[in-house]
Amino acid sequence: MVFNANMMIGGGLVGTISGVAALATVWTPFSPTRVSLSSRFQAPSSLHWLGTDEFGRDVLSRLMVGAETSIGVALTTTVVALVLGMAIGLTAGYLRGWVDRVLMSLNDTLLAFPGILFAMGLLAVIGPSKWGIVLALGLAYAPTVARVVRGSVLSLREREFIEASRALGNGAFYTLIRHIVPNTVSPMIVLATSLFGLVILSESALSFLGLGVPPPAPTWGNMLASARPHLERAPWLAIAPGTMIALCLLGANLLGDGLRDLLDPRSTR
Amino acid sequence: MFGYALRRTLSAIPTLVLVAISVFVLLRVVPGDPALLILGDAASAESLASLRRSMGLDLPLWQQFSHWIARVLVGDFGTAITNGQPVLPLIIDRFSVTAVIVLLSVLLASLVAVPLGMVAAWRQNSATDLAVIAGSTLLLSVPSFWLGLMLLMLFGVWLQWLPVVGYVGFGENAAIALTFIIMPVVTLTLIEIGQLTRMARAATIDVLRLDYVAHARAKGLSEGVVLFRHVLPNAFAPTLSLIGVILGNLLGGIAVIETVFTLPGLGRLLVDAIFQRDYPVVQGCMLFIAAIYIVVNLLIDLAYPWFDPRVAVE
Numbered sequence: 001m002v003f004n005a006n007m008m009i010g011g012g013l014v015g016t017i018s019g020v021a022a023l024a025t026v027w028t029p030f031s032p033t034r035v036s037l038s039s040r041f042q043a044p045s046s047l048h049w050l051g052t053d054e055f056g057r058d059v060l061s062r063l064m065v066g067a068e069t070s071i072g073v074a075l076t077t078t079v080v081a082l083v084l085g086m087a088i089g090l091t092a093g094y095l096r097g098w099v100d101r102v103l104m105s106l107n108d109t110l111l112a113f114p115g116i117l118f119a120m121g122l123l124a125v126i127g128p129s130k131w132g133i134v135l136a137l138g139l140a141y142a143p144t145v146a147r148v149v150r151g152s153v154l155s156l157r158e159r160e161f162i163e164a165s166r167a168l169g170n171g172a173f174y175t176l177i178r179h180i181v182p183n184t185v186s187p188m189i190v191l192a193t194s195l196f197g198l199v200i201l202s203e204s205a206l207s208f209l210g211l212g213v214p215p216p217a218p219t220w221g222n223m224l225a226s227a228r229p230h231l232e233r234a235p236w237l238a239i240a241p242g243t244m245i246a247l248c249l250l251g252a253n254l255l256g257d258g259l260r261d262l263l264d265p266r267s268t269r
Numbered sequence: 270m271f272g273y274a275l276r277r278t279l280s281a282i283p284t285l286v287l288v289a290i291s292v293f294v295l296l297r298v299v300p301g302d303p304a305l306l307i308l309g310d311a312a313s314a315e316s317l318a319s320l321r322r323s324m325g326l327d328l329p330l331w332q333q334f335s336h337w338i339a340r341v342l343v344g345d346f347g348t349a350i351t352n353g354q355p356v357l358p359l360i361i362d363r364f365s366v367t368a369v370i371v372l373l374s375v376l377l378a379s380l381v382a383v384p385l386g387m388v389a390a391w392r393q394n395s396a397t398d399l400a401v402i403a404g405s406t407l408l409l410s411v412p413s414f415w416l417g418l419m420l421l422m423l424f425g426v427w428l429q430w431l432p433v434v435g436y437v438g439f440g441e442n443a444a445i446a447l448t449f450i451i452m453p454v455v456t457l458t459l460i461e462i463g464q465l466t467r468m469a470r471a472a473t474i475d476v477l478r479l480d481y482v483a484h485a486r487a488k489g490l491s492e493g494v495v496l497f498r499h500v501l502p503n504a505f506a507p508t509l510s511l512i513g514v515i516l517g518n519l520l521g522g523i524a525v526i527e528t529v530f531t532l533p534g535l536g537r538l539l540v541d542a543i544f545q546r547d548y549p550v551v552q553g554c555m556l557f558i559a560a561i562y563i564v565v566n567l568l569i570d571l572a573y574p575w576f577d578p579r580v581a582v583e
Contacts, residue, residue, distance in 0.1 A: 117520070122295070235422055
C-alpha cells in the first residue's frame with residue numbers, strides 16, 4: 001500500500017477532530033452548557049482559550065462537544081445512507097427487470113430533489129432532533145449510493161467470475177454477497193468519504209438554520225447562528241466554529257482525493 | 270437531434286409527476302390535522318368538521334391528490350395558513366431575489382473557473398496546477414454561510430463598506446440594491462469556483478489525452494487555438510452538467526446564505542414556513558424548487574449536444 005500526501009493530511013485532520021470528539025465524551029475544560037452571566041463575551045484568554053459566548057459559556061468546551069455531535073451524526077448518517085443505498089442498488093442491479101425499473105424510478109424521483117431540500121422537507125415533518133437529522137440526511141443521500149452501487153453491479157454481473165460462480169451452482173444471494181459485494185468496496189470507500197464531508201456540511205447548515213440538533217446542546221452550526229448578532233462585539237464566536245467545519249471538510253476532501261488515487265489507479269484527477 | 274430533444278423533454282414529465290406525488294405524500298403524513306392547525310386548539314368540533322370538508326380533507330387520499338394536482342397545474346398552490354396570501358405569487362416574489370443571486374454567481378463562477386481549470390490541466394503537475402488544486406480544494410472546504418459571515422464581518426462590520434442587515438429591491442433603487450447583493454453573490458461565486466475549477470480541470474485532462482488533440486497540434490495549430498477551438502467545447506460539456514447540479518444544490522441550500530445576509534428570498538420563505546408549520550407554503554416551495562431543478566437540468570441536457578454531439582446520437 002502506498003500512502004500519498006493528500007491521504008496523510010486528510011486522514012490526520014479527520015483523525016484529530018475525531019480524537020477531540022472522543023475526548024469530549026469524557027472531558028471538557030468547562031461545562032459546555034453552564035451559563036455564567038458575569039463572564040459574558042470574554043475574549044480568548046489563558047483561562048478561556050477561545051473566549052466565552054453571550055451566556056458566558058466556554059467556547060472551546062462547546063466546540064469539543066460540537067465535534068462529538070457533528071462526527072457522530074456524520075458517521076451514523078453515512079452508515080445509514082450506505083446500507084440503504086447498497087440494499088437498493090444491489091437488489092435493483094442484480095435482479096434487473098421490473099424490480100430494477102420500479103426501484104430506480106423511485107430512486108430518481110428522490111434524486112430530483114436537491115439533497116438538502118429533501119432533508120428540510122423531512123425535518124419539517126419529523127421535527128428537528130439528532131435522530132431526525134440522521135434519518136433525513138440518510139434518506140436524502142441514499143439514492144446517490146444506490147445509483148453508484150447499481151452501476152457497478154450491472155457491469156460486474158457480466159464478468160466471467162460471476163458466471164463461473166453461477167455455473168458452480170451457487171445461488172443468486174450467495175453470489176451477490178460473496179462475489180459482487182466485495183468488488184463494490186473500493187468505490188464505496190471513496191463515496192463514503194465524500195458523503196461524510198457532505199453530511200458534516202449539511203448538518204451544520206441545517207443546525208445553522210435551526211433545523212438541526214436543538215439548543216442548548218452545542219453544534220458548530222447553531223454556534224455560528226448565535227454568533228451572527230454579535231459579530232462586532234465578539235468576532236471569535238464566528239471564527240472558531242467555522243474553522244472547525246472547514247478543517248473537517250478539508251480533511252474529508254483530501255482523504256477522498258487520496259483514497260481515489262489509491263483505489264482507482266485509472267483516475268487521473 | 271430533434272428526436273433526442275423530444276425524448277429528453279418527455280422523460281422529464283413522469284419525473285415531475287413523481288416529484289409532485291412525493292411532495293404531497295411527504296406533507297400528508299404530517300402528524301396533526303391541518304384544520305386543527307389553522308383554527309387552533311380552541312376550535313369547536315363542528316367548525317373543525319366543516320373546515321375539513323371545505324378543504325377536502327374528508328375525501329380519500331387519491332382524490333385529495335387529484336384535486337390538489339389539478340389546482341397546481343393551473344397555478345393555484347393554495348393559500349398560506351399564517352397570512353392567508355396565495356402561495357404562488359408569494360413564491361414568485363421571493364424567488365426573484367433568489368434567482369438574481371444564484372444566476373449571477375453561477376455565471377461569474379463559470380467565467381473564472383473554466384479558464385482556470387483549463388490552464389491548470391494544460392500545465393498539469395506544474396506549480397500553477399498545484400496552486401489551482403490547492404486553492405479550489407480550500408474553497409471547496411469552506412462552508413458558504415461561514416465565508417458569508419467572515420465577509421460580513423470584514424466589509425460590513427469592520428470596514429463598513431457594505432450594509433450588514435436589510436434589503437432593498439432592484440425595483441426601488443438599483444444602486445442600493447446592488448450593495449445588498451454584492452456580498453451574497455461574491456460568497457456563492459467563491460464557493461462554486463472551488464467545485465467548478467476541479468471539474469473543468471478533470472474534464473480538460475481527459476480531453477487533452479485524446480488523439481484528435483494530438484492531431485490538431487501535429488497540424489501545426491498554436492496552443493491557443495488547440496485549447497480554445499478544440500479542447501474547450503468538449504471539456505465544457507461535463508462542466509455544464511455540474512453547473513446543473515450546482516444550481517439545484519444552491520436553490521436547495523440558499524436559505525443559509527439568505528439567513529446570513531438577511532435577504533427575503535425563497536429559502537428564507539421555506540425555512541420560516543417550516544418553523545410556522547405553514548404546510549401549503551412548505552409544499553409549494555418544495556415543489557417549485559424541485560420543478561426548477563428538473564427544468565434546469567432538462568435545459569442543460571438539451572444544450573449538451575451543442576458541445577458534445579455524440580450524446581444526441583445515442
